Amino acid sequence: MSQQEIIIAGFGGQGxxxxxxxxxxxxxxxxxxxSWLPSYGPEMRGGTANCHVIISDDPVGxxxxxxxxxxxxxxxxxxxxxxxxxxxxxxxxADSSLVQRKPNRNDVKYSGIPxxxxxxxxxxxxxxxxxxxxxxxGSTGIVSKENFENALKKVLPEKYHHMIPDEMKALEIGMKY
Amino acid sequence: xxxxLLMKGNEVIAEAAIRAGCxxxxxxxxxPQTEIAHYFAKKMPEVGGTFIQAESEIAAINMVxxxxxxxxxxxxxxxxxxxSLKQEGISYASGAELPAVIVNIVRCGPGLGGILPAxxxxxxxxxxxxxxxxxMVVLAPCSVQxxxxxxxxxxxxxxxxxxxxxxxxxxxxxxxxxxxEFRDKEEIYEADKSSWAxxxxxxxxxxxxITSIYIDPEVLERHNQKLQAKYRLIEExxxxxxxxxxxxxxxxxxxxxxxxxxxxxxxxxAAKEGIKVGLIRPITLWPFPVKVFEKYAExxxxxxxxxxxxGQMVEDVRLSVNGKRPVYFHGRMGGMIPxxxxxxxxxxxxxx
Amino acid sequence: MAVVFKRPxxxxxxxxxxxxxxxxxxxxxxxxxxxxxxxxxxxTIGVSPVGCTYNNYEYFNCDMQQAAHGRAPAVSTxxxxxxxxxxxxxxxxxxxxxxxxxxxxxxxxxxxxxITTIFINNAIYGMTSGQMAPTTLLNQVTTTxxxxxxxxxxxxxxxxxxxxxxxxxxxxxxxxxxxxxxxILNAKKAIKKAFQVQMANKGFSLVEVLSSCPTNxxxxxxxxxxxxxxxxxxxxxxxNFKGKDLEV
Ligand SMILES: Cc1ncc(C[n+]2csc(CCOP(=O)(O)OP(=O)(O)O)c2C)c(N)n1
Ligand code: SF4
Ligand SMILES: [Mg+2]
Numbered sequence: 001m002s003q004q005e006i007i008i009a010g011f012g013g014q015g016x017x018x019x020x021x022x023x024x025x026x027x028x029x030x031x032x033x034x035s036w037l038p039s040y041g042p043e044m045r046g047g048t049a050n051c052h053v054i055i056s057d058d059p060v061g062x063x064x065x066x067x068x069x070x071x072x073x074x075x076x077x078x079x080x081x082x083x084x085x086x087x088x089x090x091x092x093x094a095d096s097s098l099v100q101r102k103p104n105r106n107d108v109k110y111s112g113i114p115x116x117x118x119x120x121x122x123x124x125x126x127x128x129x130x131x132x133x134x135x136x137x138g139s140t141g142i143v144s145k146e147n148f149e150n151a152l153k154k155v156l157p158e159k160y161h162h163m164i165p166d167e168m169k170a171l172e173i174g175m176k177y
Numbered sequence: 178x179x180x181x182l183l184m185k186g187n188e189v190i191a192e193a194a195i196r197a198g199c200x201x202x203x204x205x206x207x208x209p210q211t212e213i214a215h216y217f218a219k220k221m222p223e224v225g226g227t228f229i230q231a232e233s234e235i236a237a238i239n240m241v242x243x244x245x246x247x248x249x250x251x252x253x254x255x256x257x258x259x260x261s262l263k264q265e266g267i268s269y270a271s272g273a274e275l276p277a278v279i280v281n282i283v284r285c286g287p288g289l290g291g292i293l294p295a296x297x298x299x300x301x302x303x304x305x306x307x308x309x310x311x312x313m314v315v316l317a318p319c320s321v322q323x324x325x326x327x328x329x330x331x332x333x334x335x336x337x338x339x340x341x342x343x344x345x346x347x348x349x350x351x352x353x354x355x356x357x358e359f360r361d362k363e364e365i366y367e368a369d370k371s372s373w374a375x376x377x378x379x380x381x382x383x384x385x386x387i388t389s390i391y392i393d394p395e396v397l398e399r400h401n402q403k404l405q406a407k408y409r410l411i412e413e414x415x416x417x418x419x420x421x422x423x424x425x426x427x428x429x430x431x432x433x434x435x436x437x438x439x440x441x442x443x444x445x446x447a448a449k450e451g452i453k454v455g456l457i458r459p460i461t462l463w464p465f466p467v468k469v470f471e472k473y474a475e476x477x478x479x480x481x482x483x484x485x486x487x488g489q490m491v492e493d494v495r496l497s498v499n500g501k502r503p504v505y506f507h508g509r510m511g512g513m514i515p516x517x518x519x520x521x522x523x524x525x526x527x528x529x
Numbered sequence: 530m531a532v533v534f535k536r537p538x539x540x541x542x543x544x545x546x547x548x549x550x551x552x553x554x555x556x557x558x559x560x561x562x563x564x565x566x567x568x569x570x571x572x573t574i575g576v577s578p579v580g581c582t583y584n585n586y587e588y589f590n591c592d593m594q595q596a597a598h599g600r601a602p603a604v605s606t607x608x609x610x611x612x613x614x615x616x617x618x619x620x621x622x623x624x625x626x627x628x629x630x631x632x633x634x635x636x637x638x639x640x641x642x643x644i645t646t647i648f649i650n651n652a653i654y655g656m657t658s659g660q661m662a663p664t665t666l667l668n669q670v671t672t673t674x675x676x677x678x679x680x681x682x683x684x685x686x687x688x689x690x691x692x693x694x695x696x697x698x699x700x701x702x703x704x705x706x707x708x709x710x711x712x713i714l715n716a717k718k719a720i721k722k723a724f725q726v727q728m729a730n731k732g733f734s735l736v737e738v739l740s741s742c743p744t745n746x747x748x749x750x751x752x753x754x755x756x757x758x759x760x761x762x763x764x765x766x767x768x769n770f771k772g773k774d775l776e777v
Contacts, residue, residue, distance in 0.1 A: 021354060025183050028356050034183065036354040040209055040292070061442035062435075063353050066516050206627065206657040206673070214660070218673045230661055230673045230683075233599065233629035258598070289579065289595070 002057040004142050006128075007082050009050035010074025010095075012105050019072075019129040020051035020156075023136075025151035026143035027055035035063040048077065055142060070140065072132045074098055074116075093135045095128055111135050113177050119170065127170035134174020145171065178254055179359050186294030186321045187212035187351040190280055190344065193328035194252050196363050198228035199278070201242035201251040205259060208292045209348035210282035213254045221529065238273070238279075245275035246387035248374030252334055254280035254455040257298050258289060267341060268307030272389025274404070276335035276368070278328070279313070280344045282351040285485075285512045293512025294347035294435060299489035303463040310401055312408045314342040314415060315462040317433040321355035327460070329363050336368035338411055347461065347485065349375055349435045349514075356418075412465055418466035419458040423473050426455030428524050431470075431482040431494045433459050437516070440483060443520045454524060462490070470497035479527050480504040483520055537561035539590045546584075546671040550750020552648065552707035553581060557588055559717045560618070560647060563724055564591065574608050576601040580622035581654040581655040583725045595693040599630025602637035605644040616727060618645040622653045627663040627687050641698030641732040645723045648689060648735055652761060653664070659745030663687040666764055671745075686764055690737050694770040700732030701772030704765060706739040708757040712767070719769075725777035734772070739765060 009111060017038050021084045024036040037052040052065040070091040073079045076099050079092075086092055088107045096112035103110050113135055115128040143151075148171060152164050184192070191213045194202070199338045202217040214230065221228040231237035237253045244251040255263065259365075260281045270277060281302065285295035293325040302315045314334050316327045324346065331342035368393045375385050391397035419437075422444055423429055437458040455477065459466050470480075479502050482491035491506040498504050507523045536542060545554045564570050573591040577583060579598035586593035596604040601619035609617045623747035626634050626648050637644065653671060654660040660673040664686050668677040694702045702724050704714035716738055723734035739761050741753035748756055 021183070024354060028181060028183050034356060036183070037349060038352055040348060040352045060355070060438075061445075062439040062517070063349060063355075064435075064439070064514055066518070206624075206654055206660040208657055211657050211660065213673070215672045215675075219675050222676065228673075232663070234629060289583065289597070 004055045004070065005063060005068045006053045006055075006070045006072065006136070006142075007050060007068045007085065008046065008053065008072045009078035009082055010098075012047060012049040014049070014074050015126050015129040016049045017051050018163055019133055020053045022148065022151050022155055023133060024053050024055070026147040027053075028141050029147040029150050029154075030055075031091055032056060033058060033060050037063045048075070050078065050082075059150065061095070070136055070142075071137060074128065074132070075089060079103065085171065091136070091139055093132050095132060097128075101147045105128065109139070111177070113174065115174070117139065118173060122166065124166065130167050130170040131174035131177070134171040135177055136174075137171065138175035138177070145175070179361055180355050181358050183354050184321060184357050185212055185352065185354050186324050186346065187282065188216045188323045189321050189357050190254065190328050190351075191216035192359070193325040194278065194332070195220060195224055195226070196359065197250065197329040197332040198363075198365055199250040199252050199277070199332060200224065200248045201244045202227065203229050203231050203237040203253050204255065205231050205237050207256045207259045209284060209351050210254050210256050212351070213280065217341060229426070234262040235266065238263040238270070241277050241279075242266055242270050242273070242275060245270065245277040246273065246375055248370045248376055250336070252280070254282070256282045256284045257286050257295075258284075258290075260298060260301070264301075264307035266405050267313070268309050268311060269389045270341055271307070271311035271313065271467050272309060273387050273402075274339040274373075275341070275387065276339050278331045278335055278342050278344065280328075280346070283345060283347050285510065291512050292348065294349045294514065295485045295510070295512060296347065296434060296436070297486040297489070297510070298345070299462065299484070299486060301344055301492075305464070310406040311404065312340070312463055314338075314340055314410070314411060314464070315345055316342065316417070317345050317460060317462050318350065318495060319458065321350070321357050323351065323460075324350060325357050325359065333364075333366035334415060336366050338407055339373075340407070340411070345434070347435055414461070415461060416464050416466050416468070417460035418455060418469045419456070419460060420473070421456040421458065422453070422470060423455030423457065425453060426477045427453045428527060429455040429457055429473055429477045429480050430520070430524075431457050431459070431490065432484070433490065436483050436485060439515065440520065441515060443524070444519045446517055446521050447524060452524065452528065459490070465493045465497065465510065467493075467497045470494060474498045476503040477502060481524060481527060482506050483515060484508045485514070486510060537565045539573075541588055541590050543587060545588060547581065548744045550741065550753060551581075552740045555713060556647065556649060556716070556738050556740060557585060557709055559713070560620070561589065562717060563721045566721065567724060567728070569616050569724070569728070572614070572620065574612070574619070576605050576608070576619040578619065578621040578625040580625050581657070582620055582622065582649070583656070585620060599625050599628070600633055601625070602630065602633040602642070602644070602646065606637055606640070606642050609642060609644050613643070616645070616724060617643075618647060620647045621649065622655065623648070623652065623662040623664040623689075624660075625651045627689055632750055634689075635696070638693045638696045638699045638733045638735070643727050643730055644733060645727045646733075646735040647720065647723075648737045649740045650689070650737055650761075650765065651740045653742050653745045655742045655745055658666070658725070664689075664765075666760060688765065690770045693735060696733075698733050699735070699771055701720040701726040701734035701775060702722070702737075702770040703735075703773075704737040704739070704767050704770070706757055706762065706767055707741060708739070708754040722772075722777065726772060726775055729775075729777045731772070731775055731777070735766070739767075
């Protein structure tokens, strides 16, 4: 598939937007065309957050997604809102610590990972997003692990670079889950 | 070209301005373009420039007036409600022939409206939102890379013609991140501003005056004629437009900015169904690519203008196509974005 | 059992959208209680600003108008001149009132418009993600003063009460704070008096409320209240600046 379209959605403050940005950055480092589009505005005030990421062999047309090859959700309302945008045989990855139900669709692949639980056990709940991204990498090969690590180095300010080994550990947990 | 970076549209505008030699920015916060000011607030001190958060958009545009009149490369940015407040200053600066760059990351109106993407300020930008017979060059980028390139270009055009240049985008362009590649060095139009800029006479020359008032009607008419001559020159020289897939198209879609990107997806979808769709994407909304539309006027069965408003650019498309083919319109408002399917359905309906 | 926390009638029964720990909501409640106590809901007309409280017209039961950024005092002037017997108030933030709307507030006060302004000083632009406000403290870091507010670059905090109390048209001016219960009770007294001053036709009245913005200050709700007490009050001393002894 020459174009991967990913929606990542959840509550503000879960690192949704940064996760999407990391993914796009890694895609760029793979030499792909990428775009990242956040939801913006007052709805972000303690409410929901989502972003659309496109990683493509061709120049990116519209950065707004009307459908997704993969959906990562970190709360129930996001699954309700975006489930139907996933293409047939697409992928839904949910943080099952926070999303109570499974998708209603049976024409998509589904992985539920208790990411927030695992991340809290690791001592940092903000890694939940990274674990879910790991699952995406593991299932689709959308970007390589190396480029994800390089993206972390580019995106994170120097003073947070000591966290990279742990973030990579979180990624691997997701990849193997 | 340098390293590829992943950057937000709004930040790229600010970075581009700095690269184009802009060292003076005056603005007032408003969503969805606040990152422009945040970026300048961080970077201007590093490059020895000025960043002022003005007390209002009215103050900001008048700071621009002063700085431009003093010979500097200067910029302000805002979004629709703030751009409305700047209209007085825009008219005065146009009358005084001041070069400057104004960014409008358009949101939906009227009034406070909403903060989501829109193109409902097209009329205001290209037909003169302030009073008097003036024009601004209006550039409508459709990608983050183009935001960079056209921002640099806007400064050059402004200086070359002593005119205001506006970058018109929307919240999607401002908020999205895309790859951008900066040049190592910008080509900067070096204008000689000594004959008009107020930098102090040093007792060596007659005084320079920046003004837009001409009480004597004959003088004012001559001034207006001079402005109009300049505008005709710009219409000759500065039209920018992308023509995509238009040879033997069944329908040619006119769209600018973000919408043009959606249309490119539609073109692919339509091709799968055997429908040939072309795109004319005005990059300069003024000067409008009249001649491009004239050239393709008899190619398709019909034209379709797709916009995030109630039908504004479509008027210029109709004027340019000049009755040779029907010109249809499809628009969404309030921050709603047309889907690809919706546009394709409209095209099919037209072809029926 | 006595109902301790009954919703005032003048407040509508809808959830407010403010961030956790934001004191905007408390100020709304105080205004509503005062409207109830004075029995003026039916003749009160409020004007919402542009800021985090842009839609507080949804929260008050009295008639409301929404104004352009900074223009609430002018809009209120229009309302009051049409309905001199009604009670008119504006609710404005520091960006709204002391930056873009400086001219409107100064002239409404100078004209002695019989309106009441509740002025929320949270030392920041809340709505647009934390830019410097005219009231931002020296050295305070905001998104447009990333290196802190420096007087030589950004000027000094504007003290609205001190400024407006020089105007003869201003009848009642007081600064209060939301940082603890005692001060909240004081704030209510001041708001009530401000409305009464208007109703007695004495002139323009304004209450400045030091209010928290935990979100953009980057502080927990508790620390934000401490910040008001320790950082803001030294710059913005509490108390009455004008009209303390007015008979109403
Ligand atoms: C003409 C105009 N300029 C700018 C804005 C964007 N804007 C919305 S709210 C706001 C600042 C609000 O700050 P403040 O008045 O301090 O209220 P707070 O959110 O802190 O309560 C601005 C600049 C606007 N809506 N209209
Ligand atoms: S941003 Fe600040 S002022 Fe606005 S609701 Fe949140 S805490 Fe309150
Ligand atoms: Mg404020």
